[in-house]
Amino acid sequence: MPRHLFKFFFPASGGAKVMESRNKSIRLARYGCTNRPFYHIVVIHTRMGRNDHPIEQLGTFDPSANEFHEKLVSLNIERIRYWLGTQNIHITNQVRELFGLAGLFPIYHRTYMKAWRNRARAETHIEKQKEEKLKQEQEEKEKEEAPKEATGSG
Amino acid sequence: MFLNRVLPRNMLLSSRSIATKTITPAISAIFFKPEVQELLLNLTRIDLSKVFRRQKYGQVFEPPEYKFLTTEEVEKLQKESYERAVKKMQVPPIVPPRDDSKLEKLSYDPEILGHDVSKYVFTDITFGISDPKRIIVVREPDGLLREANTFERHRMNSVYFSRPECTLKHPEMFEEENLKSLCNRKEYVFILDRACTQFEPDDGLYHNILNTTFNHIHENNGFELLRSSRHFGSLVFFLCNNNMIDNLLLQNLHCNMMEDAVWLIKVYQFVNPEAKCAQMKHIEGQDVAFVQSYIDQDSPTKERLTQALESYSDVASVSM
Structure with a gap:
């Protein structure tokens, strides 16, 4: 499938069908380009690939510091709270670290x-x-x- | 060297050189009183041809429409356009500046000192929350989790929720030298409009810019340039708050605008309830006496104002 059509049918912002019986995880999906990582924080079925179609995007994480020496993280707190309340949800270490620093979880x-x-x-x-x-x-x-x-x- | 890059030093106008009162919550509450709002709107003196003038900001203009209408229809349209003008002339809110020295410390974990060399800024991007209410927190490298300051808030809001009229970096026109040269060219409305869209009303930089501009207007008697723009109300409020209404009053008396003078003093009474003339009540038909009471009791430049008032009453008596 051509790239633009793939992007149209499977946007990075999510929209995959939720399968109730499958395990889901909140994890980072690497975007950006070579030598310049940029991550999306996504909810996705655990058995899917890293950049496969996620169920929902919950935020972003920019690991390279800007001119003010800041790393920018955005979190959709309302949706994160919803997904934390569901069953069979796994949260990866990297995301746990971010949530801990944000004060959402214990460190x-x-x-x-x-x-x-x-x-x-x-x-x-x-x-x-x-x-x-x-x-x-x-x-x-x-x-x-x-x-x-x-x-x-x- | 590190701090120089973090703080926009060149942006910080020296607020010490300008002796102005800062806005307190009490004064802000006075500004939002409906009576004061009405007085400020009256003082603006809405001129429809000036309100709906063509402002050349790079947009494409459409040719004007011509219609045949009856007198009633014209009156109705004029009324509608006046209502639109009143909406457009709403005075930008005057609120106390956000105090960056009193940021809330959410938690302090000294055990994670040195976990990273850079700060982490967390922004809540939940749908449907307004810019001033958005949760933005910063985790410092020494383990302190705190609220974001004004500058950080501005940057995060414009990164994640950008508006076309508000730039990520503050425009260079607000630096001290450029602002001075703009003021000397009397581009007051341009400065104030741009500042209004660029900054949140509780930004300290915004307050500094307004103070310098209004001071310049006051010193050079450029009040007429702001009339029938939405910033005239904030100018009047600024002058009343700093006890500097004499120049404007003098201009009103010279131009035979007795009504405006009375409204101005009424606003002054609202803002300064502890002033000597605050007890004086305005009786209809006795405008001169009302203004005279202000001049006698509170004015710092009595002689010029009394002369102006005398000449006004002479002219009025002759014309009567």
């Missing part, structure tokens, strides 16, 4: 882990820098002392 444990790892990395980085500085200072001192000794003996 997801992966966020704590990320934060802890980032802090540990930053600490080791700082310690490394400190050690390097100390080394440099010591070398400079030795250099200063060496010519003094030479002049003193001469």
Whole structure:
């Protein structure tokens, strides 16, 4: 099927038929292009492919920060609350993280882990820098002392 | 260097240089009183040829229609067009500016300090919620979840719910220097119309722009340029709020617009209920005495106004 016809019959904003017996999940569907990801937060049957026709689009997530150092997330809270109330709904880790940061859910444990790892990395980085500085200072001192000794003996 | 990019520094007009009162909720409530609204509408002096003039904003014009009508039909149409004009002349709301220093802190989780280097901005895109009521929250890198400030709200609203007349970045004409040069060219209506569509009425920048423009109008006596535009009401309210109505009153007296002078002082009384002349009540047919009471009790420039009032009453007595 040509691309424009496919887009016409299966729009990314959703519209797939809900099958009651099947499991559904709220997850991210990658759009955007190469090296520039952009995600839709969608409700979709769990067994469907990543960019298959979703039941409904619940929001967007732009993971690249803008000029004000912000990552933009939009959530259709009313519809999210509806889908959370239905049965057989699975929510993926990435979406749980976003909902946790938004204050919709309690903060997801992966966020704590990320934060802890980032802090540990930053600490080791700082310690490394400190050690390097100390080394440099010591070398400079030795250099200063060496010519003094030479002049003193001469 | 980081903060320079976050805050639109060049946009922030120095509000300290302009000694103006900020709008409090009490004053905003006075503005929305029906009596005050009526007075402001009367002061606007609706001129239909000016209200429905051709404004050249790049649209394609259609040629005018000509019809044969009876006198009754013409009167009916004129009445309808006047009603449309009244709707068009509605004064933009005057509300207190949103205070960005008192943002609500929704939760603080110091355990997730450093989860990301950038902020996360969450916007509720639920159908059918208006821009000022939309929920927009920000998660800071240090774990603080707070309400979005005015600038962030403006950007998110224009990203997800864009309007053609409102740009994502504020136009350069509102920067201090450009605004000054526009004011010097007396493009007041252009500035105020653009500001009205660009900003929310509770934006601090909007208030600064209005203050500078109205101050410039007051200093250069450009009141006539705003007449029969929707901003004349806000100008009058601004002048009353800052006790600066003398220039406008003087102009009214010079132009023999006694009615306008009386309405102006009535608005002044509403806005300043603690002023000395606020107890004075207007009796029909005694306009001069009413204005005189204001001049005697509250006016900062008494001599010029008394002279103008005397010359007005002389002319009136001769013409009687």
